[in-house]
Amino acid sequence: xxxxxxxxxxxxxxxxxxxxxxxxxxxxxxxxxxxxxxxxxxxxxxxxxxxxxxxxxxxxxxxxxxxxxxxxxxxxxxxxxxxxxxxxxxxxxxxxxxxxxxxxxxxxxxxxxxxxxxxxxxxxxxxxxxxxxxxxxxxxxxxxxxxxxxxxxxxxxxxxxxxxxxxxxxxxxxxxxxxxxxxxxxxxxxxxxxxxxxxxxxxxxxxxxxxxxxxxxxxxxxxxxxxxxxxxxxxxxxxxxxxxxxxxxxxxxxxxxxxxxxxxxxxxxxxxxxxxxxxxxxxxxxxxxxxxxxxxxxxxxxxxxxxxxxxxxxxxxxxxxxxxxxxxxxxxxxxxxxxxxxxxxxxxxxxxxxxxxxxxxxxxxxxxxxxxxxxxxxxxxxxxxxxxxxxxxxxxxxxxxxxxxxxxxxxxxxxxxxxxxxxxxxxx
Amino acid sequence: xxxxxxxxxxxxxxxxxxxxxxxxxxxxxxxxxxxxxxxxxxxxxxxxxxxxxxxxxxxxxxxxxxxxxxxxxxxxxxxxxxxxxxxxxxxxxxxxxxxxxxxxxxxxxxxxxxxxxxxxxxxxxxxxxxxxxxxxxxxxxxxxxxxxxxxxxxxxxxxxxxxxxxxxxxxxxxxxxxxxxxxxxxxxxxxxxxxxxxxxxxxxxxxxxxxxxxxxxxxxxxxxxxxxxxxxxxxxxxxxxxxxxxxxxxxxxxxxxxxxxxxxxxxxxxxxxx
Amino acid sequence: xxxxxxxxxxxxxxxxxxxxxxxxxxxxxxxxxxxxxxxxxxxxxxxxxxxxxxxxxxxxxxxxxxxxxxxxxxxxxxxxxxxxxxxxxxxxxxxxxxxxxxxxxxxxxxxxxxxxxxxxxxxxxxxxxxxxxxxxxxxxxxxxxxxxxxxxxxxxxxxxxxxxxxxxxxxxxxxxxxxxxxxxxxxxxxxxxxxxxxxxxxxxxxxxxxxxxxxxxxxxxxxxxxxxxxxxxxxxxxxxxxxxxxxxxxxxxxxxxxxxxxxxxxxxxxxxxxxxxxxxxxxxxxxxxxxxxx
Numbered sequence: 001x002x003x004x005x006x007x008x009x010x011x012x013x014x015x016x017x018x019x020x021x022x023x024x025x026x027x028x029x030x031x032x033x034x035x036x037x038x039x040x041x042x043x044x045x046x047x048x049x050x051x052x053x054x055x056x057x058x059x060x061x062x063x064x065x066x067x068x069x070x071x072x073x074x075x076x077x078x079x080x081x082x083x084x085x086x087x088x089x090x091x092x093x094x095x096x097x098x099x100x101x102x103x104x105x106x107x108x109x110x111x112x113x114x115x116x117x118x119x120x121x122x123x124x125x126x127x128x129x130x131x132x133x134x135x136x137x138x139x140x141x142x143x144x145x146x147x148x149x150x151x152x153x154x155x156x157x158x159x160x161x162x163x164x165x166x167x168x169x170x171x172x173x174x175x176x177x178x179x180x181x182x183x184x185x186x187x188x189x190x191x192x193x194x195x196x197x198x199x200x201x202x203x204x205x206x207x208x209x210x211x212x213x214x215x216x217x218x219x220x221x222x223x224x225x226x227x228x229x230x231x232x233x234x235x236x237x238x239x240x241x242x243x244x245x246x247x248x249x250x251x252x253x254x255x256x257x258x259x260x261x262x263x264x265x266x267x268x269x270x271x272x273x274x275x276x277x278x279x280x281x282x283x284x285x286x287x288x289x290x291x292x293x294x295x296x297x298x299x300x301x302x303x304x305x306x307x308x309x310x311x312x313x314x315x316x317x318x319x320x321x322x323x324x325x326x327x328x329x330x331x332x333x334x335x336x337x338x339x340x341x342x343x344x345x346x347x348x349x350x351x352x353x354x355x356x357x358x359x360x361x362x363x364x365x366x367x368x369x370x371x372x373x374x375x376x377x378x379x380x381x382x383x384x385x386x387x388x389x390x391x392x393x394x395x396x397x398x399x400x401x402x403x404x405x406x407x408x409x410x411x412x413x414x415x416x417x418x419x420x421x422x423x424x425x426x427x428x
Numbered sequence: 429x430x431x432x433x434x435x436x437x438x439x440x441x442x443x444x445x446x447x448x449x450x451x452x453x454x455x456x457x458x459x460x461x462x463x464x465x466x467x468x469x470x471x472x473x474x475x476x477x478x479x480x481x482x483x484x485x486x487x488x489x490x491x492x493x494x495x496x497x498x499x500x501x502x503x504x505x506x507x508x509x510x511x512x513x514x515x516x517x518x519x520x521x522x523x524x525x526x527x528x529x530x531x532x533x534x535x536x537x538x539x540x541x542x543x544x545x546x547x548x549x550x551x552x553x554x555x556x557x558x559x560x561x562x563x564x565x566x567x568x569x570x571x572x573x574x575x576x577x578x579x580x581x582x583x584x585x586x587x588x589x590x591x592x593x594x595x596x597x598x599x600x601x602x603x604x605x606x607x608x609x610x611x612x613x614x615x616x617x618x619x620x621x622x623x624x625x626x627x628x629x630x631x632x633x634x635x636x637x638x639x640x641x642x643x644x645x646x647x648x649x650x651x652x653x654x655x656x657x658x659x660x661x662x663x664x665x666x667x668x669x670x671x672x673x674x675x676x677x678x679x680x681x682x683x684x685x686x687x688x689x690x691x692x693x694x695x696x697x698x699x700x701x702x
Numbered sequence: 703x704x705x706x707x708x709x710x711x712x713x714x715x716x717x718x719x720x721x722x723x724x725x726x727x728x729x730x731x732x733x734x735x736x737x738x739x740x741x742x743x744x745x746x747x748x749x750x751x752x753x754x755x756x757x758x759x760x761x762x763x764x765x766x767x768x769x770x771x772x773x774x775x776x777x778x779x780x781x782x783x784x785x786x787x788x789x790x791x792x793x794x795x796x797x798x799x800x801x802x803x804x805x806x807x808x809x810x811x812x813x814x815x816x817x818x819x820x821x822x823x824x825x826x827x828x829x830x831x832x833x834x835x836x837x838x839x840x841x842x843x844x845x846x847x848x849x850x851x852x853x854x855x856x857x858x859x860x861x862x863x864x865x866x867x868x869x870x871x872x873x874x875x876x877x878x879x880x881x882x883x884x885x886x887x888x889x890x891x892x893x894x895x896x897x898x899x900x901x902x903x904x905x906x907x908x909x910x911x912x913x914x915x916x917x918x919x920x921x922x923x924x925x926x927x928x929x930x931x932x933x934x935x936x937x938x939x940x941x942x943x944x945x946x947x948x949x950x951x952x953x954x955x956x957x958x959x960x961x962x963x964x965x966x967x968x969x970x971x972x973x974x975x976x977x978x979x980x981x982x983x984x985x986x987x988x989x990x991x992x993x994x995x996x
Contacts, residue, residue: 078964084558255469450816551973636934673824684816
């Protein structure tokens, strides 16, 4: 008996101690509601600054913000779902929506949007809005958009004899050759294509018109002729030594870009701010952004429809308060403030006519690119498939497998991943 | 004589070299954590900060808010240590000094199952704790750490050496079972209890995989999990990451330095074969 | 009455530990075994109807998965190259420390042991920077010796050796302590007798030290092996299993399948293969020891 009591007392004491220790952190308002908001990476660190204004306007609502690192975000959200500890509102990459959808983890927003004066579909970029819908219903409100464009060193490109960035694959290829052949620091390359990123090979595939998957997303289509063409073009960057193999040498990519170790990099809007901050002053006017080159003459190259949306968990008990936060963050004025804080591009069109953007030469390429964006397949297994694409892209880049073999191995792996999907589509 | 001196110098020199190599990564960690941002990523690599700054440490608590994670680590390590010490010492004592049917077989089963890697249990354990609503709570870490077979084994081995006559004498004096455990056995087992406490504390402090799985919310992470999460985001910030590493490693090193003797005794006790 | 109260005490003493171990260890082990024959995944978590019994399919699929073979190969590489190396270093350090020529013994013992108690995640982060190809301290020293730049964690041939070096550095102190305990148990008279017979230091080492340490060595081999089979945090922090999956370990694969993609049935199968490997290797070790002892 005594032991049990001792144990119980110890456990009780612990809980009490814990609640005392953390009482200071957890401000629990007596009357109003508290909503949990998960935001990721830099967004999570910065959105805090918008919240006081929201709380001022909505005195009954207190927002508890958690910043989750991007690298762990996907895992953490799924774990939270599995562990019944979903936040009320959360930021999620819009390629993740299908996954949460099938779990019934996110709330459909159509009725809320229909009543809203702030969130209207025609105010958003069409390609981006579309990524948030599934079978005609809306599950997320685009928060900011993200697509990939070409960042390049203007001085190096000029030195290689180009007055403007490449528009076609053919131009891109010859520019790379000239950069590598022209002088520079001892070891230098034209491109940086980190093999920890699945976006570049996938974008090239979307550009050639590959659907990536076939038969309603039940089988891989990576060995198909379109993706084959794109993948060969991708691996040629490594084979021809236009891009370094492996990536640990450029742990600090800003430093390497400044040194001229590489001259072009396919990346997203967050890097506008980073490049401005981390490039030495003498190089500030020597870099620029450009829409991606396309495989054919006269047709702009497509890029990825990415970005983050705000979603409301089905499990939330404060959906109205959660929606108020979503509406607040979607206001054009807040989108502008958020852009100034993070460099994340607004998902709505209105803020783009503000002088903040019209005076920003780096943003122009993104605006152009956003009119030609495509979404990757909208299936829950996409993240897992994307990691496989990345794996085989790395294998092919190191030439341990020919591109053709890598792609058939990729299809084989992808078809194994999709087995459950095939079963579920036929059984239900 | 001179041969011996020469040998002695050679051996000492070699040992010092090994010691320097062993300490170098830790010393570099401390040194880099005192550098201003960007200084560590230069060539040739600087070994000593040109000027010493505590900016990185301030950054840990302001920019990264690791204070909360430090608190989590302390709280969890202490809690697991206290609870498991109670549970394991009772069981170890029972295995050493009580007679009951199937004791030997039960003990052998426990020892044999030590070979099952903990990873096997993690998936169902996660689902179970989830059903109990313990994911992302302190109990999610404390409960699976409550009892350890190794801990029971350690205590049992030690308690075996306690003479039965002491227990009998106490019993004749009218002491109950719990009283004997509390006032006779525990004081006698003090050295091994301290050893086990250190093992458990350090094991919980340094544990990575389980808290990584169980804690879903950044504010619940322990220091190692928080630190691993930062690698992806702050890989450019070498000096900041070094400061975070110092903060994680320093407490265990200090504890170890203070109670070295018990810790080493524990390793030796654990390695004694039946 | 008397026995009654003793029984009650026994239940109180053993109850909490056995309940905890039963509920949070043995039940999950059995559950994992059952799970490994299902395709339990994230959908099943949402709705149990989405789980199927699939017999041994997970295991068959595993044996066809190139990634699994890669992970198994990497783990064995780590084990076979890293294990003996770390044991040899431990033995060397123990023998030198026990030598009569050494002063400040406890200082050295403390220093050599310090890495053991450090947090693996933290020191893995430190070593990640030490291994940096351009600014890392290690390549700097190697360049002084005329060795050209090695891309430690970026080159598939070097990434595993890099992790092995870290593991040896981190772990050798632990086994060193056990070896020291073993050495202290060897009677000094044996060495004296051997010296009188004219045996040199090397002969004394091979003819006395090694045979006398045999049981300790077997013990160390087994615990080292069990520990090394569970390689996880080093590649998780330093390489995420790359480059080219050259540092993907069994446990990392299990973690990715289970807690990243939520293929829990498949992940459970991986866990049991890991268990089987450890079991077989331990049996082989003990058998070899038994034969060597005869």
